[in-house]
Amino acid sequence: MFYRFCCKLTKKLKSITLSRKKIIFYTCGDQKKQANAAYLIGSYAVMHLNMTPEEAYSLLVSRNSTYIPFRDASFGTCMYNLNILDCLHAVHKALQYGWLDFTNFDVEEYEHYERAENGDLNWIIPGKFLAFSGPHPKSKIENGYPLHAPEAYIPYFRKHNITTVIRLNKKMYDARRFTDSGFEHHDLFFVDGSTPNDSIVRKFLNICENAEGAIAVHCKAGLGRTGTLIGCYMMKHYRLTAAEAIAWIRICRPGSIIGPQQNFVEEKQNNLWAEGDVFREKMFNERENGKMAVTRILSGVDDITINGSNKNRTSKKKEAQRMQKINAIICEEGFPQY
Numbered sequence: 001m002f003y004r005f006c007c008k009l010t011k012k013l014k015s016i017t018l019s020r021k022k023i024i025f026y027t028c029g030d031q032k033k034q035a036n037a038a039y040l041i042g043s044y045a046v047m048h049l050n051m052t053p054e055e056a057y058s059l060l061v062s063r064n065s066t067y068i069p070f071r072d073a074s075f076g077t078c079m080y081n082l083n084i085l086d087c088l089h090a091v092h093k094a095l096q097y098g099w100l101d102f103t104n105f106d107v108e109e110y111e112h113y114e115r116a117e118n119g120d121l122n123w124i125i126p127g128k129f130l131a132f133s134g135p136h137p138k139s140k141i142e143n144g145y146p147l148h149a150p151e152a153y154i155p156y157f158r159k160h161n162i163t164t165v166i167r168l169n170k171k172m173y174d175a176r177r178f179t180d181s182g183f184e185h186h187d188l189f190f191v192d193g194s195t196p197n198d199s200i201v202r203k204f205l206n207i208c209e210n211a212e213g214a215i216a217v218h219c220k221a222g223l224g225r226t227g228t229l230i231g232c233y234m235m236k237h238y239r240l241t242a243a244e245a246i247a248w249i250r251i252c253r254p255g256s257i258i259g260p261q262q263n264f265v266e267e268k269q270n271n272l273w274a275e276g277d278v279f280r281e282k283m284f285n286e287r288e289n290g291k292m293a294v295t296r297i298l299s300g301v302d303d304i305t306i307n308g309s310n311k312n313r314t315s316k317k318k319e320a321q322r323m324q325k326i327n328a329i330i331c332e333e334g335f336p337q338y
Contacts (some may be wrong), residue, residue, distance in 0.1 A: 002251070003107050005040045010048065035067040038084050043091045047100070053088035060084065070247075072262060073223070073255040080262035082247055090247035093240055099125055099248075114253075117146040119153060120222065122253040128214055129230050130162060131253050133222045135173050150177040153216070157183065163213030166204065168225040184211070188229075192220055195264035196229060204229045205236060209279075227256030231265045236276040242266035 012023050027037040038060050045056040060067075069081035094100035113119050121132035136147040150173050157165075164184040167175070169192065175185040186207055190196045196204070208215055219225035231245040240248070242265045249256045257265065 031068045039087050042088050053092050057085045072258045074258045086243040087247045090244045124252050130216045131222045131226045132218050134218045134220050161213040162216045164211040164215045166217045168219040223256045224258040228261045236272040242269045
């Protein structure tokens with residue numbers, strides 16, 4: 001909806017026939033529709049008018065307007081509220097990290113695959129995390145609802161460089177149906193509607209940090225447990241707040257992160273920020289050490305060349321052998337390539 005809204009509004013703003021007219025965006029008295037309308041126009045201001053989230057939000061509340069908060073998809077008592085400013089911050093972060101880019105966004109593909117009959121899947125971080133509904137033993141229609149076997153997803157996964165599948169619910173299919181096709185498959189079960197323990201969070205983060213390609217994550221519906229763990233990764237590696245992570249995941253895949261999972265994500269925020277800071281510092285130091293090691297090796301090569309010029313010319317064959325040894329050292333030590 002946000003994409004189509006942006007396209008429609010941009011078209012009107014650029015219209016020559018409307019250039020001298022004011023464009024009014026309005027809705028009815030329904031509080032839910034008012035909140036949704038405020039989110040749409042506020043996000044447009046952040047994305048297309050280069051406003052900060054605070055600037056856009058201040059315009060929305062400038063006449064003492066109030067909006068009901070957004071809540072989770074459960075039917076129980078609301079345990080956690082998201083407000084419009086949280087959503088605007090999420091959109092702003094998504095723009096900064098390149099997750100939100102309409103120049104290469106295929107709305108037809110998005111709307112096709114989000115439908116249950118076509119896989120019920122959504123990218124949360126393009127090229128990194130795909131959330132999808134859990135596969136079943138075989139593809140069929142059950143009680144009017146389409147179910148998909150693992151094989152139904154494989155062509156799409158291969159096309160989009162997905163190399164790893166993580167299952168969070170009970171086993172409904174044989175993991176070999178993915179592994180035999182060349183995918184890594186991991187089981188990290190925890191109860192539907194519940195929160196993961198620290199061991200599961202650590203394992204999930206470690207798998208994702210070492211995956212060669214994109215990661216497809218599912219539970220039963222691909223909403224609660226799936227969104228919770230992806231949110232943990234986003235807080236650690238992108239320093240999103242819990243509210244920003246929840247908001248962005250729901251923008252991409254409505255209905256994600258439910259009940260106590262919302263409070264769990266918030267409780268984990270500061271610890272995951274700290275872990276992320278340590279992780280990034282470690283990676284930075286490894287890169288710097290790698291640069292220094294490569295510099296020392298290349299300096300050695302220069303010395304060899306200089307010393308060689310003072311003596312008889314070293315044969316091309318010996319020079320080639322020296323370079324092969326140096327390349328072997330670089331490969332063996334795993335130095336970064338620059």
